[in-house]
Amino acid sequence: MIALSIFLIPLLTSFLLFNSKTGNAAKTALTSLILMLLVAIGGRVATAYGLTGTLSFPLISSIGFSFSLLWDGPAFLMVLLTIIAGLGIVYFSQDKEIHSSNRFYGWIMMMLSAMIGAFLAGDALLFYLCYEWALIPIFFLILKWGHGEHLSKVTMRFFLYTLFGSLFMMLSLLYVHQSMATPSFDMSAMWAAGKALTAGEQGWVFAGLFIAFAVKMPVFPFHSWQPSTYDHAPIQGTMLLAAIMLKMATFGLVRWAIPMTAVGIAENGHWAILLSVISVVYASFMALTQKRLKMMIAYSSVAHVGMISAGILSNTDQGTVGGLFEMFSHGILAVAMFVVYAIIEKRYGHDRMQEMGGIRTAAPAFAFLTFILVMCNVALPFTSGFVGEFLLLQSLAHYSLVYTAIAGLSVILGAAYMLRGFQAMFLGGNTHAFEALSRNEKNILAIAVLLVIVLGVYPHSLLQLIQNVY
Amino acid sequence: MVILLISALLGVSLLALEIFKLRRWMMPLMVMAFLAIIGGTFALWGMNENVMMQGMIVMDAYALRTTAVLTILALFWLLTQHQNIEKTGNSSDLYALLAFSFCGALLMTNFTNLVMLFLAIEILSIPVYVLAASNRSSLLSNESGFKYFILGSAASAILLFGIALLYGATGSFDLYNIHDALMSGTIAPLSWVGLAMILTGFGFKISVAPFHFWAPDVYQGAPTPITGWMATVVKGAAIFGMYRLFKGAFDGAMPHLEGILVIIIAITLVIANGMASIQSNVKRMLAYSGVSHAAFMLATMIIPGFDPQSIVLYVISYGISSLIVFSIMNQVGQTAGEELNNFRGLSQENPFSAAAMTIGLLSMAGIPPLAGFFGKYYVISGLISTHPGLTIIMVLTSVVGMYYYLKVIFAMYQKTSIPVVVEENNKVVLSLGIIALVAMMVAVQWM
Numbered sequence: 001m002i003a004l005s006i007f008l009i010p011l012l013t014s015f016l017l018f019n020s021k022t023g024n025a026a027k028t029a030l031t032s033l034i035l036m037l038l039v040a041i042g043g044r045v046a047t048a049y050g051l052t053g054t055l056s057f058p059l060i061s062s063i064g065f066s067f068s069l070l071w072d073g074p075a076f077l078m079v080l081l082t083i084i085a086g087l088g089i090v091y092f093s094q095d096k097e098i099h100s101s102n103r104f105y106g107w108i109m110m111m112l113s114a115m116i117g118a119f120l121a122g123d124a125l126l127f128y129l130c131y132e133w134a135l136i137p138i139f140f141l142i143l144k145w146g147h148g149e150h151l152s153k154v155t156m157r158f159f160l161y162t163l164f165g166s167l168f169m170m171l172s173l174l175y176v177h178q179s180m181a182t183p184s185f186d187m188s189a190m191w192a193a194g195k196a197l198t199a200g201e202q203g204w205v206f207a208g209l210f211i212a213f214a215v216k217m218p219v220f221p222f223h224s225w226q227p228s229t230y231d232h233a234p235i236q237g238t239m240l241l242a243a244i245m246l247k248m249a250t251f252g253l254v255r256w257a258i259p260m261t262a263v264g265i266a267e268n269g270h271w272a273i274l275l276s277v278i279s280v281v282y283a284s285f286m287a288l289t290q291k292r293l294k295m296m297i298a299y300s301s302v303a304h305v306g307m308i309s310a311g312i313l314s315n316t317d318q319g320t321v322g323g324l325f326e327m328f329s330h331g332i333l334a335v336a337m338f339v340v341y342a343i344i345e346k347r348y349g350h351d352r353m354q355e356m357g358g359i360r361t362a363a364p365a366f367a368f369l370t371f372i373l374v375m376c377n378v379a380l381p382f383t384s385g386f387v388g389e390f391l392l393l394q395s396l397a398h399y400s401l402v403y404t405a406i407a408g409l410s411v412i413l414g415a416a417y418m419l420r421g422f423q424a425m426f427l428g429g430n431t432h433a434f435e436a437l438s439r440n441e442k443n444i445l446a447i448a449v450l451l452v453i454v455l456g457v458y459p460h461s462l463l464q465l466i467q468n469v470y
Numbered sequence: 471m472v473i474l475l476i477s478a479l480l481g482v483s484l485l486a487l488e489i490f491k492l493r494r495w496m497m498p499l500m501v502m503a504f505l506a507i508i509g510g511t512f513a514l515w516g517m518n519e520n521v522m523m524q525g526m527i528v529m530d531a532y533a534l535r536t537t538a539v540l541t542i543l544a545l546f547w548l549l550t551q552h553q554n555i556e557k558t559g560n561s562s563d564l565y566a567l568l569a570f571s572f573c574g575a576l577l578m579t580n581f582t583n584l585v586m587l588f589l590a591i592e593i594l595s596i597p598v599y600v601l602a603a604s605n606r607s608s609l610l611s612n613e614s615g616f617k618y619f620i621l622g623s624a625a626s627a628i629l630l631f632g633i634a635l636l637y638g639a640t641g642s643f644d645l646y647n648i649h650d651a652l653m654s655g656t657i658a659p660l661s662w663v664g665l666a667m668i669l670t671g672f673g674f675k676i677s678v679a680p681f682h683f684w685a686p687d688v689y690q691g692a693p694t695p696i697t698g699w700m701a702t703v704v705k706g707a708a709i710f711g712m713y714r715l716f717k718g719a720f721d722g723a724m725p726h727l728e729g730i731l732v733i734i735i736a737i738t739l740v741i742a743n744g745m746a747s748i749q750s751n752v753k754r755m756l757a758y759s760g761v762s763h764a765a766f767m768l769a770t771m772i773i774p775g776f777d778p779q780s781i782v783l784y785v786i787s788y789g790i791s792s793l794i795v796f797s798i799m800n801q802v803g804q805t806a807g808e809e810l811n812n813f814r815g816l817s818q819e820n821p822f823s824a825a826a827m828t829i830g831l832l833s834m835a836g837i838p839p840l841a842g843f844f845g846k847y848y849v850i851s852g853l854i855s856t857h858p859g860l861t862i863i864m865v866l867t868s869v870v871g872m873y874y875y876l877k878v879i880f881a882m883y884q885k886t887s888i889p890v891v892v893e894e895n896n897k898v899v900l901s902l903g904i905i906a907l908v909a910m911m912v913a914v915q916w917m
Contacts (some may be wrong), residue, residue, distance in 0.1 A: 060915045062779075063851070129838040136837065143883055152880045156873070163837075163872055167865040170847075171854060178855045 002043030002053035003069035003120050006079060009036050010086075010113035017106035025102040026094035029109055033087045040083060044076055056122065063177075064184030068122040073465040074324055078119035078251055081331040084451075085243040086112045088335040089236050092342070092444050104145060104236075111137035111240055118248045124173045124256065125185040131212075131248055132166055135159060138245065141237040148232040155232070161225040165215030169252075172208030175201075176260060187255075194260025202264025209257045210272045213249035217305045220279035230298040235342045238294075242301050242334040247327045250305065253312045254320055262315060273313045277396075277403045279306030284413035288420075293344065293351040296421055297337045300377060303410050304330050310407060311392030314399035322391025324466045329376070329384035329455060336373050336448035343441055344425065347434055353421050358430030366437050367426045369445040374422050376452045378415040384455035471522050471529070473510045473537060476503055477576050481569035488562035496565050497552050503569075504545040507576075511538040525644065526583045532718075532778050533580035536710040539782055540575050543702050543789040544568075549899040550797035551695040554804075558693075564604060567597035568699065575707035579714070584633045584643040587711060591629065591675065594707055595622050598700060602692040614691025621674065621684040629671025635664030645719040652722030665723055668715070669730070675708040678768055679738040682761045686745075689757035694803055697753065698796035701760045702789040709767045709785060717776045728772050735772075736863050738765035743870040752799060753808045755874055756792070759834065762871060763788050766849050769860070773852035779914075780848035787833065787841030787910055794830035794903045798823050801892040813881040815889030823892060824882040826900045831875040833907050836868055841910035 013032040017025055047053050053071025058064075089108065098104050114137065117130030142155045173190070177183050180193045194205065215222045230238045258265070265272070283302035290296040304326070312323040343366070344359070345351045360367035376383035379390070389411065397404040437445075455462060480503045487496050511534045514520075520529040555561050574593030581587045599622060603615020637643055639660035640651035652661065673681040689697045716724065739762055746758035767788075770781040799808065801823065806812035817824035833840035846868070850861050 059912055062915055129843075132838045132843075136832070140883075143880070152884070156876055156880065159876060160869055160873055164866075164869045167868060171850070171858075171861060171865060174847075174851045174854045174861075175858075178851065 001055060002039060002046070002051070003071045003075075004055050005039055006036055006043070007069060007113060007116050007120060009039070010109040010116065014106045014109035014113065017102045017109060020102050023101065025105040026090055029090045029105040030087070030094065032109065033083060033090060033112075037083045037087065040076065040079055043071065047071060054122065063125075064182070064186065064189070065125045066123050066186065067126060068186065069117075069120040070122040070187070071120070073467070074251070074254065075120050077324055077328055077462065077465050078247060079116055081247065081328045082112055082116055082119065082244050085239070085331050085335050088332075088339070088444055088448070089239045089243075091440060092239075092335075092339055093236050095438065095440055098145065100144075104141070107137040107141050108236065108240065111141070112244075115244050115248055119251060122187045123185045124177070124187070124190045127252070127256065128166070128170055128173060131169070131252070132163075134245060134248065135162060138233075138237060138240060141240070142229065142233045145234040146232045146237065147234070150228075151232050154228045158225045158229040161222075162215055165212040165222070167212075168208040169212035172205045172212075173256075175205055175208075190256070191259040195263070197261075197264070199263045199267045202261040203268025204264075206257060206261040206264045206269050206272070209252070209261070210269075213252050213257070213309075214272075214275065216249035217246050217309060218302065219275050219306055219309055220282045220302075221275070223279070223283075223302055226302065227295055227298050231294060235338060238298075239335050239338045242298070242338065243331040246301075246305055247331060250308050250312065250323060250327055253309065254323060258312065258315055258320070265313060265315060269313065273310050273399065273403065276306045276310035276313065277407050279303070280310065280407045280410045281413075284410045284417070288413060288417045290417075291352055291354060293341050293353050293421065293425070294338075296353070296417060297334075297341060300337075300414065300417070301330070301334055303414065307389065307392050307407060307410060310403065311395045314395045316395045316398050318391045318398075319395030321463060321466055322388050322395060325384075325455075325459065325462055326388025326392060328462060329388050329452070332448055332451050332455075333373065333376055333385065336445060336452075337377070339441065339444055339448075340370050340373065343437065348432060353424040356425045356432065357428035358426070358432075359434055360426040361430045362434035363437060365442070366445070369449050370426065371422065372449045372452065373445075374418045376456070378418050379411055382453065382456045384452045384459070386456060387459040471520075473507050473529075474527070474573070474576060474580075476507055476510070477569070477573040481566045481573065484562060484566040484569055488566075493562060496562060497548070497556075500548055500565060500569065501545065504541050504548070507541045508538055508545070511535075511541070521582070523586075526586045527577070527580045528582045529580055532714065535778065535782050536579040536706075536785075537576055539786045539789075540572075540579065540703055540706055540710070542786065543706060543793065544572050544575075546790060546793050546899075546903060547695075547699055547702065550793055550895060550903075551698060551800070553896075554693075554695045554800055558604070560604075564601065567601050571595075571597035571601070571699075572703065575703055578707040578711035581711070581714070582645045584636070584645070584648075587715065588626070588630055588633060590711065591626060591708075594704060595626065595675075598696070598704055601696045601699070602688060604696065605693045608691070608693075610691035611693060612691075614688045617684055617691075618688045625671045625674030625681070628667050628674075632664045632667025632669075632671060635660055635667065637664075639664060645715070649719045649722065652720060654722075657723055657726075661723070665720065665727065669727070672708065672712045672715075673734065676705055676712065676764045676768065677761050678734055678764050679741045679761070682738065682742065682764075685761055686754050686757040689760070690751065690754045690808075694753065694796060694800040694808075697757075698793055698800075701756070701792055701796065705760065705764065705767075706785040706789055709764070709781065712768075713771065713778060713781050716771050717778075721776070724771075731768065731772050732857060732860055735765045735769050736860060738762065738768070739863055739867040743867040743874075747870055747874045749874070750810050751808055752810055752813065752878060753803070755810075755878075756795065756799070759871065759874070760792070762867065763834070766846065766864070769849050769853060769864070772857065773849070774856065777852075780845075780852055783841075783848055783910075783914060784845035787845040787907070790903050790906055791830045791833035791840075791842055794826055794900060794907075795834065797895050797900065798827040798830070801895055802890060805892050806890045810877060810881055812890060813878055814884050815886035816882040816892070818885070818889040819891040820894060822897055822900075823894060826895075826904060827882065828879050829904050829907060831878060835872045835875045837872075839908065839911050841907045844910055844914055 056068035114134035121127035287299035376385040379385040577590035599619040605611035677685040742762035749755035833842035836846040
């Protein structure tokens with residue numbers, strides 16, 4: 001019931017928003033998100049006292065498709081991330097001018113609902129449905145509220161690319177589903193059926209799943225949709241994509257790919273780990289060459305996700321736990337970094353880093369908060385970035401020391417591009433008037449910094465949620 | 471039997487209403503007849519097979535299901551298109567012709583004899599030849615009717631020739647006897663030629679490559695409501711008849727025909743989706759997309775076993791989505807035109823129409839959780855273990871399909887200074903269709 005209500009609240013809110021004409025759309029969305037947060041935390045506490053949060057009722061019994069939602073540690077973690085990131089996005093944009101804001105927030109809430117569905121799904125087909133359905137809201141968000149010259153071309157490429165990927169996931173899931181005596185999409189049945197396949201078959205099934213996830217994450221060489229989409233999307237859409245949507249893919253690796261095809265990955269999945277490691281290094285170098293802040297954040301996000309993917313695929317406990325932790329941390333960080341971008345872009349009218357300078361003199365508090373976020377991005381100890389990155393590298397070291405060394409480069413490269421960018425924008429002479437931060441902007445950055453530090457100093461608070469994933 | 475009688479009498483009574491100057495009763499009469507047929511199928515649901523007319527037709531579970539599906543599509547077509555038909559001024563002729571063609575469509579689902587099949591196809595097709603040319607002032611409509619008539623009759627002739635050859639080889643028109651003859655031992659060369667000709671004839675009727683060339687021209691030229699009828703009820707009836715014939719009677723020969731069918735399906739998917747993506751006329755694009763959907767319907771024939779759930783689901787989901795799309799396209803076509811540019815900015819003045827068309831197109835593209843996804847799902851899941859290569863082609867061409875559907879959606883949501891303004895269609899009916907598309911997810915299990 002808890003899981004169901006968390007899935008339904010944003011969906012109903014979105015219908016409400018679509019049908020409302022008056023303003024206050026942001027307030028409605030914010031209220032609903034706070035309600036979700038209360039239900040989620042209350043539900044988590046209640047589960048500890050023996051209340052069942054899961055739910056399952058059959059929808060199409062002939063193919064074993066049921067509407068089943070789980071309420072375990074990893075699912076709770078991702079839902080928490082979705083709600084916190086959603087709160088950040090809505091809170092950040094509530095004082096902005098947005099045309100037809102009721103529909104804008106309606107699409108955002110529908111998107112959150114679809115993603116929560118994917119995180120909670122205990123049924124492979126339900127996961128696939130939500131994974132695909134999340135495309136529709138973001139498609140309209142980019143198309144209607146995006147900007148730029150080639151908007152429709154970019155949106156089209158984004159949509160077709162991700163759809164192309166996820167159709168391969170459907171083939172893989174169907175292949176596993178077909179191999180059962182009594183077909184069922186239930187999670188444990190799918191896991192068992194996947195394990196029963198030969199290593200060769202598992203390799204193919206994994207390949208289909210990984211193509212879908214690699215497009216969404218994105219992992220080199222499937223990343224070409226990402227920079228232009230991030231660039232053309234409205235800032236809220238970029239946040240949704242970077243903070244939550246790509247986590248569906250990394251979460252899909254943890255929840256579906258690894259348990260079903262562990263043997264296949266170990267024997268025929270080297271290419272995926274290699275691609276992830278290449279992705280880390282490639283994206284780091286790309287970030288190093290970027291002149292625009294938004295593009296730099298986008299590529300740094302690719303590097304982080306490549307790291308998550310490589311760590312998870314090396315299939316150790318540290319990798320899984322570290323991957324989930326890093327997903328959470330990166331989600332918070334992505335929202336915060338894009339808020340930083342939005343703040344600067346609003347004041348300068350562009351985001352070319354070399355043409356800025358001296359923001360620290362004008363806004364020291366802003367510079368301080370941004371500096372901590374940057375430190376988290378380069379995985380400094382006592383920030384949440386360190387915990388995740390460390391666990392992931394440790395896991396990768398079990399797989400291959402060479403890969404670890406190569407992926408470890410990303411920490412150094414990350415420091416290089418992040419600090420270079422910080423230096424260019426914040427230090428040096430002041431050449432541009434810099435309006436003080438609004439209350440909203442300050443609050444959101446402060447909360448993000450607080451979360452990042454608390455999780456870095458006391459990671460156990462989250463780690464205990466996800467100790468026994470399988 | 472009663473069901474068939476209702477459908478046959480419907481056309482005659484529509485003509486009678488015209489004589490007695492009771493035109494305004496035609497639409498209610500048709501609705502009542504369709505509802506009666508749907509009610510009849512539900513009343514007979516789960517009954518034993520009922521062979522009638524000296525073993526010429528049979529009312530079995532398959533016939534009842536498919537009859538219900540075709541009638542629901544016809545009813546939905548009528549509710550979305552009746553204003554446009556009544557605008558033409560000769561609604562009684564059009565309605566009567568449609569009713570006759572509907573009678574043929576029902577006959578296509580329950581024949582057990584090849585002679586009956588040929589009759590059904592002719593009853594189904596001949597009124598549609600006339601309907602395609604029913605806009606007498608339009609040259610395109612005349613061309614459409616003429617082309618459809620020539621090619622359709624040629625296809626019928628080939629089909630009839632095939633039936634004759636098969637009769638020569640097996641000595642019977644009866645499906646059960648043919649089934650036994652094909653199952654026992656070797657199949658005579660004469661039967662093979664007959665089977666190939668029947669396959670060719672059906673290939674024309676359901677428009678799969680390489681027999682699809684008539685479809686774009688005919689679809690584009692015919693009045694849009696009639697195109698909607700051809701794309702849904704007529705195509706659905708043809709594919710239902712083909713399913714009964716090939717899965718019911720020819721299953722002894724199916725293992726050998728499978729290779730040919732796989733090739734036909736693969737070629738159709740590639741050609742139809744490729745051609746659709748370069749069209750600038752939306753109606754023509756929908757015609758090619760209809761050809762690609764025909765390939766999916768044909769693919770249900772190579773799923774092992776006689777399990778009509780996949781074909782029934784595909785026809786109804788494709789039918790309802792395309793009826794929604796055709797009804798909006800008709801409104802746009804009347805005020806602006808059928809080119810892609812004419813759809814620019816539809817969402818600004820007609821948000822409901824744009825949203826309905828978007829949902830219809832997304833369903834045709836197979837985006838979950840809409841009905842079209844489940845239609846594709848059943849086909850692909852039936853084929854993935856036996857024909858993995860074909861499913862990959864299906865998936866890749868689906869992405870191409872998404873591309874051309876998206877082009878229309880983009881145009882509708884584009885910001886322009888002179889948006890197209892159209893007369894809204896009946897919102898209640900369209901909403902019902904949209905709800906059906908969403909609710910299909912749950913309704914699948916009863917099909």
